[in-house]
Amino acid sequence: MSRLGRNALVISAMDDVSTTRPNLALIVALLAGLSLPAVAQEPPAPKPDQSPSAATAKAGDDQTAPLTFGLAGPYLAARMATVENDYRAAARYFVQAVAHDRGDRYLQDNALVALVSAGNIPRAVELAQQMTQDGDRTELSDILLRAQLAHQGDWTGLIQLIDTARSDDDSQRNLIEDMVQAWALMGAGRASDALAEFERLSQIDGVGPMVRYHLALARGMVGDYESAQELLADPATGGHLLGVTARAQILSQLEQNDKAVDMLNQLQGIEAEPQIVALRDRLETGETIPFDVVKSPADGISQAFLTFATALASNPDPEPLSLIHARIAAWLSPEMPEARLMVAQLLQDRQQFDLAEPEFEALRQMGQMRPVAELSRIDALSRADRRAEAEKAALALTAAYPDLPQAWVALGDVLRQQEKFAQAVPAYDKSLALMQDGPDQSRWFPLYARGIALERSGQFDRAEADLQAAIKIKPDQASLLNYLGYSWIDRNQHLEKGLELIQKAVELSPNDGYILDSLAWAYFRLGRFDEAVAPMEQAVGSMAADPVVNDHLGDIYWMVGRTREAEIQWQRALSLEPGDSGDVDPDRLRAKLDRGLDAVMAEERAAGETKDLPPPQTEAGARTDPKTTD
Known part of the structure; x- marks a missing residue:
């Protein structure tokens, strides 16, 4: 595959798509008062004078890693699976490890984390119940027992459990438990007590908007729509997707x-x-x-867990607990699409596509396919080299939303990434037809992408028109300028103008190794070998492991008389196993090392072979600007 072909697989419009998230101000406020359960972390190593067996004997007290005979295998396998986010395997191995040492809270808590993350909450509840019976409670096991009672609708039992825990140690009280209790009071028929508890919690600094949202839901459940509407009218309280939905339903109830x-x-x-x-x-x-954002107190508790999951997932380094809270939310309210979507997206972010797919499928069956989420999913599958699945998802999205231009762009991108260039063109045709009355800024990327597909399928006249139209809309997009400029030079057309476009692309993106490579090879094509040295050396500096640029630098060195350095670069390119990519011919590299570039080129001319100039490739610069693409 040529450099142009490799580039054509990389660019995607999906860098412009951001997943819809709840109100950020609400999340920041929530985090200010958040108290979270302590999930088991990496345990400390055994002390120098402590044997692994002795460490294990005390594991329930000091959280030391268990390494006793018969336990090490499952434990180490579980740890490896955890590092790789393979929750199913981690759950299986941690459960095996717990069977070897039933009283080890470190193992038990990690087993709970893995089981819940994998979606096996009933098994996690069983383990949590066993831990409580054995006197080995943890904060996570307590959460699961409370969730189980809510799942069963045992509101009296849930209230009693929380009250008993508080009487034992009131210092363990936290916001989510308080909210669970308030909803449990609603379930037990004690609406006045529940509303009073929500009112009290809303006075806590930093969490008022989030609690007032739940207060509005509770008031809506008891038919006090006027008060609920007044609460949700505050953007800080009801400005997120679920809040907007709830307010619209309540306004309808108020005629x-x-x-x-x-x-x-x-x-x-x-x-x-x-x-x-x-x-x-x-x-x-x-x-x-009808007002059905919450149909039961369990839905209210589910939304509380969902809010915490969103808050935890919003951190720059997302907390593992975000997935646990989202899983519990979806378990309590399996018909709540927002909870299923949060689970799916968190699993997708962790590259657990096999676990995410049932959640996306559930959304489709519920008629809740979300275009923005599906576009993100398609892009994630593509980047994970699961392109057949990405194509299937893109086809499903275009079938469900045939008038959504971004769906057709996504389909075109997936086809292009699979080198199905001719098939990609009609997808881009459809997207551009749907965008014909839209703003120009929304059209430049599909024009660019269609131009690539047309060029790669041998339709350069149409490709040239698309690329020029895209440049007219977005004249400062480096990868776009580079593509057209190099395409001209590759065809020995508009040589000076093509070089000017590439030079401008370098000015716009001076550290993009692929564009520097294009500039150097443009000079090479024009016979300006001395000028090609500096940009190609820069390209190799930023892409040292790329066989293409190392090969190119070798050719340039040869042409300026630096033959020994040329041989070093060719040897370097050969050591990078270029045959795996298809961009560099290893046999040609060996021939250059054996006989020199002049001899190889002479042999090719004598045989009537013409080596095309490798066309442009841009990777970093090909990402589109989220501020300019709809």
């Missing part, structure tokens, strides 16, 4: 459909949220929408 429609129409990006569009359409017909 204010017009106000609800106006509120929804003011949302940015509403067309990317089909469930909001469907809600607006129902409101416009005059239908009275």
Whole structure:
């Protein structure tokens, strides 16, 4: 495959897509008062005077890693699986390890983490119950026991469990437990006590908006729609997706459909949220929408866990607990699409696509396929080299939303990444037809991508027109300038103008090794060998492990008389196993090392062979600007 072909597989519009998240101000406020359970971390090593067996005997007290005979294998396998985020394997091995040392809380807590992360919450509940019976409770096992009672609808039992735990040690009290208890009071028929508890919690510094959201839900459940609407009207309280949905339903219950429609129409990006569009359409017909954002106290508790999961996932280094809270939320309310989506996205972020797929499938069956999330999923599958799955997902998205141009762009990208260039063109055609009345800034990337697909499928006249149209819209996109400029030089057309485009691309992205490589090879093509040395040396400096640029630098060194250095670069390129990529011919490298570049080129000319100039490749610069693409 040529350098151009390799580049054509890399660029994607999906760098412009950001997943919809709940209100960031709400998350920051939540974190200010957050108290979290302590999930088992890497244990300390045994002390110098302590044998592994002795360390294990005290593991329940000092969290030391268990390494006794018969335990080391499952433990080490579990740790390796944990590092790789292979939750199913980690759960299996940690459960085996717990069977060897049932009283070790380090092993038990890690088994709970793995089981919940893998989605096997019933088995995690069984282990949590066993731990409690054995007197080995942990904060995570307590959370699971509370979730189990909520799952069963045993509100009296849940209240009693929380009260008993507080009487034993009130210092362990935390916000999520307080919210669980408030919802349990609702479930037990003690609505006044529940509302009073939410009112009390809303006075805690830093968490007021989040608690007031739950207070609004509780008031909505008891039919106090006026108070609920007043609470949700505050953007800090109801400005996230679920809050907007709840407020629209409540306004409908108050016979204010017009106000609800106006509120929804003011949302940015509403067309990317089909469930909001469907809600607006129902409101416009005059239908009275039922209030069902929470159908039971279990839904309220689920939303509490979901909010905590979102807060934890928003950290620069996402907490492992984010997935645990999201899993519990989805278990308590399996019909809540937001919880299933959060689980799917967290698993996707951890490259656990096999675990994420059932969650995405559940969303599809619920009629809750979210275009933004699906676009992110398609991109993640592509980057993980699961392109057949990405293509299947893209086809499903275009079938579900045939008028969504981004879906067709995603399909075109996936096809192009599989070198199905001719098949990619109609997908881009469709996307651009749908965008014809839209802003120009939304059209430059599909024009660029279609230009690549056309060029790679031998339709350069159309490709040239697309690339020029894209440059007219976005004249400062380095990878775009580089692509057209080098395409001209490769075809011995518009040589000076092509070089000017590449030089401008270098100015815009001076550290992009691929663009520097293009500049050097443009000079090479034009016979300006001395000028090619510096940019190619820079390219190798930033891409030392790329066989293509090492090969190119060798050729340039040869042409300026630095033959020994040329041989070193060719040997370097050969050591990088270029045959695996298809971009460099290892036999040609060996021939150059054996006979020199002049002899090889002479042999090729005598045989009537013409070595095309390797076309442009840009990787870093090919990522599109999220500020400019819809």
